[in-house]
Amino acid sequence: MPTASQVLLEEHKLIRATVDPALTAGEDISRRGPAAIVAHRASLSALADLLTGDLSRHSAKEDEIFFPAIERALGSTQGPTAVMRAEHRQIHACGDGFRQLLAGIVAEEAARTPEAAEALVERLRELGDLIGAHFEKEEVILFPLAESVLPPEEQRVVGDRLKDYRG
Numbered sequence: 327m328p329t330a331s332q333v334l335l336e337e338h339k340l341i342r343a344t345v346d347p348a349l350t351a352g353e354d355i356s357r358r359g360p361a362a363i364v365a366h367r368a369s370l371s372a373l374a375d376l377l378t379g380d381l382s383r384h385s386a387k388e389d390e391i392f393f394p395a396i397e398r399a400l401g402s403t404q405g406p407t408a409v410m411r412a413e414h415r416q417i418h419a420c421g422d423g424f425r426q427l428l429a430g431i432v433a434e435e436a437a438r439t440p441e442a443a444e445a446l447v448e449r450l451r452e453l454g455d456l457i458g459a460h461f462e463k464e465e466v467i468l469f470p471l472a473e474s475v476l477p478p479e480e481q482r483v484v485g486d487r488l489k490d491y492r493g
């Protein structure tokens with residue numbers, strides 16, 4: 327039975343596997359301009375789907391299951407989990423902006439201007455930075471904290487609940 331941190335770490339890997347190709351696509355669009363958007367549509371759409379699917383579920387299960395377990399152990403909701411919850415909201419607000427820009431660009435060829443391409447790339451970079459910094463904080467600070475404050479048995483029980491979460 328994996329622990330809570332192991333379950334979430336595995337999800338981070340899967341999420342990065344979709345985020346990273348979209349970031350690479352963004353840098354290519356930045357170099358080649360709007361003409362490159364069509365060639366990268368699959369990886370950009372995969373990121374848009376991830377934001378409303380697996381990433382949204384991942385954040386929700388942390389908010390609803392993982393953070394409350396840590397907050398109970400610490401006896402406070404005002405510690406690092408409050409920062410992580412705020413970052414979830416920031417990531418998803420930025421992600422909504424990205425999805426809207428992408429939808430506009432995909433819907434209409436006339437919308438694929440250099441300015442629109444640059445705006446999309448900027449939003450992608452922002453999103454990549456937010457997700458990257460957030461995951462790193464969780465992996466370096468929060469997961470080790472959970473491992474130190476939750477008894478091993480509870481880490482596994484919470485891990486099971488995280489795996490079973492369907493949103």
Ligand SMILES: [Fe+2]
Pocket residue numbers: 385388410414460464
């Ligand atoms: Fe998170």
